[in-house]
Amino acid sequence: MTAHWTVSDIPDQTGRTIVVTGPTIGGLGHHTALELARKGARVVLAGRNPAKAEAATEAIRDEVPKAELELLTVDLADLDSVRHGAAAAARYGPIDVLVNNAGVMGTSYQRTSDGLELQMATNHFGPFLLTGLLLPQLAASGDGRVVAVSSPMHRTARSAPLGDPTRQEGRYWKWHVYGQSKLANLLFTGELDRRLRAAGYPVKALAAHPGFSGTHLAANGQYGRAQGGIASILDAAVKAVSQSAAAGAWPTLMAATADLPGDSYCGPSGRGEMAGPPHLVGRTRLARDRDAARRLWEISERTTGISYP
Template identity: 50%
Template sequence: MATNWDTRQIPSQVGRVAVVTGASSGLGLETAVALAGAGAKVVMACRNPAKAADALAQVKRRRPNADAELMALDLADLASVRRFASEFASRHSRLDLLINNAGVMAVPFQKTADGFEMQIGTNHFGHFALTGLLLEKLVATKDSRIVNLASLAHRWTRGMNLEDPNFERARYNKWDAYGKSKLANLLFTFELVRRLQASAANVVVAAAHPGYSSTNLQFVGPQQAKSSFGSALMKIGNSLFGQSAAMGALPTLYAATAPDVGTGDYYGPGGFQQIGGYPVKVGCRKAARDVQTAAQLWTVSEKLTSVKYL
């Protein structure tokens, strides 16, 4: 693995098609800029049309030769996920990279269009459905990859509660819910690895986390809760500990493009406590690799999303 790896070392992506969810700001936008700069055709999958248009303009301003397009995707609405997958299949003959980047963090309790708790609904169930609906295209594309965005927060929860994943009975704690959604991202990643290996599908599945990166993600929760104190606290944390979104996107970009990435690998910043720094291969908590929990999560996810994999 290269020391101090950055976007200058991304191999040519000419001829490759990449989908980046949540590409309208932060890590997703930086990922889209870097992949477009390396020659990929980038599909920016975004929920908010106005923000998406501004993000596309930024990509083309920063990378004048960028081949990028917008497609509407709301991961908190399975009907939107299905429309996106259908429209993508009609527009594109291949899919080389699926970057499951979008997410919400520590928001007040609310439900998705399908009745899921918002954080696990967006961060996990939405991406589970999207990946399943696009998997045929990925399997048919040589040397394709899936990268799932996790977080240090997967260590912050006692574990999954698959009998009550949407907090219909349990007391809701927004940070615990976020941790569970990020633990679900890793459980999903490693279970998908096992299932694709069993079917001999040639798709590399990896995960990445951005450490502590200064993005708009930290402010959505306080804004929804109308907490000026929470917003101020996040601003202080970002200024003291946060690295730039461009640095935070490097583990994702490494997992998506570096030639030495293996299926099941997990990347994050190599600095103190993985808070910041250049990408390195990192470990995760034992619970994230629990085979039984992963299988149970898969069963629950298929049932709740009505998406069956190949």
């Protein structure tokens, strides 16, 4: 590896199968999938909207005509959809990497059909269930990996999300809940990695964050869309002051493919971890709190109805 990790450090991925959630064009998932396809991986684009996932495959094929791409429909905010998606994924056989990239940020207060708050459902509980259901296929690869896409915003969480996830205690602060959901990504990664090692599974868990990247995250969260009127203005404003979505995918790509120990956390090397080529980064003390991680794991098992490993 060179001083700074770059995409040219990604080894040949021929023969490997990598599932990437949230592959919509212009987002981090799209660029993650594109680079992995360029390196020869079979990439499963797992999106909630089949038309958007299809558009992403076309965009990737425009750049990588021989790309081996599969489409999987999964709505992470709907546990039944996650179960259906995971069952359909059985057809892919062993899975080398699951990249839990999809997410929402700063959405107004909403409950999903499972009675869960939307940000925690999409960013944590859905990926928790998907990971558990795909674990046998990850283990079958002989050297599986699960990558969570967290955020510098995990630092804003003053407490872990350990309350009853079906109830709102007090006022809903959307940014606080987003920070907690990204803290949950790191608590999940640490606890998953410890449990996998204790159980002797040939699977590791790692995390990454993209700094501040020009995707549709802000507009999607505030307006439910990335284009049209004020959503287009916000989308353009974010792009003007952030690193590109392509660069933002690098930490995820490093976590997915570099030779790193479990529970590694990759993020941009520039000032404030906002931009730049990736390296290993730190996390808050709360994100390393093993008791909080264990309790969140138990809540997640009860909420999603799955126990693993």
